[in-house]
Amino acid sequence: MSTVESSTLEIRDLHVTVETEQGTKEILRGVTLTINSGETHAIMGPNGSGKSTLAYSIAGHPKYTITSGTVTLNGEDVLEMSVDERARAGLFLAMQYPVEVPGVTVSNFLRTAKTAIDGEAPKLRTWVKDLKQSMSDLKMDAAVAERGVNEGFSGGEKKRHEILQMELLKPKIAILDETDSGLDVDALRIVSEGVNRAKESTGAGVLLITHYTRILRYIKPDFVHVFVDGKIAEEGGPELADRLEAEGYDRFQSANATS
Template sequence: MKLPEGDLKPILAGVDLTIRAGETHAIMGPNGSGKSTLAYAIAGHPRYEVTGGTLTLDGADVLAMTVDERARAGLFLAMQHPVEVPGVSVANFLRTAKTAVDGEAPKLRTWVGELRGAMERLQMDPTFAQRNLNEGFSGGEKKRHEIVQLEVLRPKIAILDETDSGLDIDALRVVSKGINRVRDNGDTGLLLITHFTRILQYVKPEFVHVFVGGKIVEEGGSELATKLEDEGYERYLAGAGPAKA
């Protein structure tokens, strides 16, 4: 993985990872280790070029897909810093996204109730549906809306890039319950990217991967996250490559 021509820099040094439906994986690592780069590369961000390896979803070559094709195939990315989109309402954005992913528009009589229910479960005022996408939203409201998207789009693989950042304890609990609802349906595989273990107290991963220098350097179960909380990343950093995502 590298940046486009003119500013070439290797970031990911090789990642071998398999996520199945219903599984929850956590990637933990220090700042600049390449975690967000991995997320954006999977999603198809044009800033990054994949120079080797494969990426498949249900046997299909994801790297040959455009960004919108990846979304329709079942990939979802909850961004660390959701952007504001003036002039596009939350309701219109979500219905358009749902239509694109499903290949047909949801029936209006059921869609209104589905959207309202998802927003209420995330403790978002239903009037937010008529507001411009993320415009004027607090950090916590933006993150709640990301999980509303997750609930209504129901992807096959969901990558949550530091969804816990900027959340107070009450918002973290609400967002975690939303993530667990999606995970518990058994159809979605989750990849949680985080620095800290606090979200992992509410969303329990079966697999934890330590990410340093653009690669996975250790793997284990949820107990590995507890070990990282106690010991930090220092012992992994000696000799680690310069990822800097």
């Protein structure tokens, strides 16, 4: 990890809208956040607070419209980049609901992605070895490599597959969108260990989006941001997560309701 240069993802006053049947709705209302290599930031918040919107907006999902603000990675304008350019620049989004791509095998998909990210095909022998090792670390059956991408995967398999990609694609900044949702304790531990391993080996910065504090027992955050109504309501260190665990989000939601 000594070879990894330091990276910074900077989000400045980000405003994002989405089209709904009721018209245009503003979801993000001025988000400012800086993530550096090696740091783990937890974004916590109630449902509907805009956590996932933040993740998808950074990744470039066409459903979301950026109305103002900036996102830069090492000074480069991320918002000017296409979805695949963002990934090649070093951003990674582990999705809450990974998409099935029938008929495209996991091994073909991973090799194609790795080739795209690195700009050259991986050396076959080390690639096969790395893939096997990472799958085995994540307690994934080797046969999964020959199945279609997420095709018929269980919820746990899908999440492991997301983290497998993080390990192999070695992003500079990884955004994990509710990677803990729908996982039992064993799967949560395996997935969390995978995240920690990937972070350890690449020095990536991690933006961990979660509703629950449970995953924070396995992945230790350096910073905790509480997300309410499309912006950060409170920030602090790991102790803030403990407080949320004890008190829940009520404090923020009632404050919001009276404002």
